[in-house]
Amino acid sequence: MINRADFISDDDWHKFLAFSDNLETPCVVINPGEVKKNFLRLKKFFPYSDIYYAVKANPEKAVVSLLAEAGSNFDIASRPELDLVLSLGITADRVSYGNTIKKARDIAYFYEKGVRLFSTDSKEDLKHLAQFAPGSKIYVRILVENSTTADWPLSRKFGCHPDMAYDLLIMARDLGLVPYGISFHVGSQQRDIGQWDDAIAKTKYLFVSLEEDEDIRLSMINMGGGFPAPYIQPTNDLSEYAAEIKRYLNDDFGEDLPRIILEPGRSLVGNSGILVSEVVLISRKNNTALNRWVYLDTGKFNGLIETLEESIKYPIVTARNTCCAKEAEVILAGPTCDSQDILYEGYKYSLPVDLKAGERLYFLTAGAYTASYASVSFNGFEPIKTYIME
Ligand SMILES: *Cc1c(COP(=O)(O)O)cnc(C)c1O
Numbered sequence: 045m046i047n048r049a050d051f052i053s054d055d056d057w058h059k060f061l062a063f064s065d066n067l068e069t070p071c072v073v074i075n076p077g078e079v080k081k082n083f084l085r086l087k088k089f090f091p092y093s094d095i096y097y098a099v100k101a102n103p104e105k106a107v108v109s110l111l112a113e114a115g116s117n118f119d120i121a122s123r124p125e126l127d128l129v130l131s132l133g134i135t136a137d138r139v140s141y142g143n144t145i146k147k148a149r150d151i152a153y154f155y156e157k158g159v160r161l162f163s164t165d166s167k168e169d170l171k172h173l174a175q176f177a178p179g180s181k182i183y184v185r186i187l188v189e190n191s192t193t194a195d196w197p198l199s200r201k202f203g204c205h206p207d208m209a210y211d212l213l214i215m216a217r218d219l220g221l222v223p224y225g226i227s228f229h230v231g232s233q234q235r236d237i238g239q240w241d242d243a244i245a246k247t248k249y250l251f252v253s254l255e256e257d258e259d260i261r262l263s264m265i266n267m268g269g270g271f272p273a274p275y276i277q278p279t280n281d282l283s284e285y286a287a288e289i290k291r292y293l294n295d296d297f298g299e300d301l302p303r304i305i306l307e308p309g310r311s312l313v314g315n316s317g318i319l320v321s322e323v324v325l326i327s328r329k330n331n332t333a334l335n336r337w338v339y340l341d342t343g344k345f346n347g348l349i350e351t352l353e354e355s356i357k358y359p360i361v362t363a364r365n366t367c368c369a370k371e372a373e374v375i376l377a378g379p380t381c382d383s384q385d386i387l388y389e390g391y392k393y394s395l396p397v398d399l400k401a402g403e404r405l406y407f408l409t410a411g412a413y414t415a416s417y418a419s420v421s422f423n424g425f426e427p428i429k430t431y432i433m434e
Pocket residue numbers: 098100101119142143229231232233268269270271307308309310311
């Protein structure tokens with residue numbers, strides 16, 4: 045049984061219920077206070093780092109503005125994201141273009157707006173950077189294997205082998221760019237802290253070999269995101285991440301660290317949001333079937349894409365007093381006419397035996413990668429709306 049109180053205090057829960065009671069479902073309700081708290085906590089545990097919030101996790105203006113005020117910088121992946129942060133008065137020197145997959149004309153656009161910090165992982169892209177963002181600081185993203193220990197891996201598609209990173213940084217210098225540093229992302233919701241150890245060791249090797257062989261002194265490590273939000277699968281506390289990662293850094297780089305950048309998304313906004321959905325229908329597939337199918341008005345195409353392969357397991361609760369409800373296992377599915385739109389079938393959630401159509405289910409820790417992923421109106425179901433709690 046999921047204990048709601050493990051995830052949100054009684055006080056905050058009742059405030060949330062009062063705020064959301066009259067809102068139409070499905071929607072995501074964000075408590076900005078939590079985002080601020082998460083940011084300050086990360087700052088406290090990583091005082092030596094600069095934080096670049098990964099805007100894709102939750103691009104709500106209120107969220108971005110609040111983080112800007114708190115001192116965050118921004119990891120941006122597209123022109124619309126850049127336009128968003130600039131429109132909020134955030135200056136281009138606080139932006140990193142972190143997407144390694146970009147069009148030459150998008151590079152030119154970022155450069156024209158004043159961005160001078162770019163990631164890359166290929167020759168082709170580097171040539172475009174030399175041409176359209178001359179003199180900029182370049183960091184190269186290296187490949188890290190994280191597909192088994194991260195709940196939402198970011199491997200394979202991004203980064204290059206360290207040997208290639210080496211070549212790219214030399215090429216960057218030769219093309220008149222500034223060879224600035226190394227980045228990696230150990231995978232989102234990374235539950236194995238040791239993954240940072242491997243990545244930092246590879247980074248160290250590049251720092252040393254580039255300096256010894258080429259007289260290139262790198263000055264920055266971008267350690268990406270991957271820090272956890274509280275879902276059902278247990279994780280270490282952020283303080284453990286901080287202590288271990290600091291130890292890895294000191295082992296490899298001593299006390300005199302290069303500039304360290306973090307790019308958190310999920311860990312800053314995940315637990316600030318609750319996704320509110322309504323039970324559309326409850327049915328059984330035959331008269332003696334043990335499991336009920338519970339169909340919701342939210343599914344893979346309007347907010348819950350991270351249920352793909354049941355990767356992210358949200359704490360799901362009703363508004364009932366959980367101590368007293370008799371529960372049984374269910375299969376959870378979304379509202380569209382697409383049989384991929386099943387949320388959880390292998391992992392069995394338990395819900396009250398007398399659950400009724402029209403009742404609401406609350407997905408806790410739904411502030412990251414929900415609304416921002418729900419950008420089409422598949423089958424006529426609108427992208428999910430976000431509300432900011434006052
Ligand atoms: C998505 C992304 C992040 C954020 O990762 P989280 O695991 O959500 O913290 C950081 N950096 C890059 C380059 C990303 O693509």
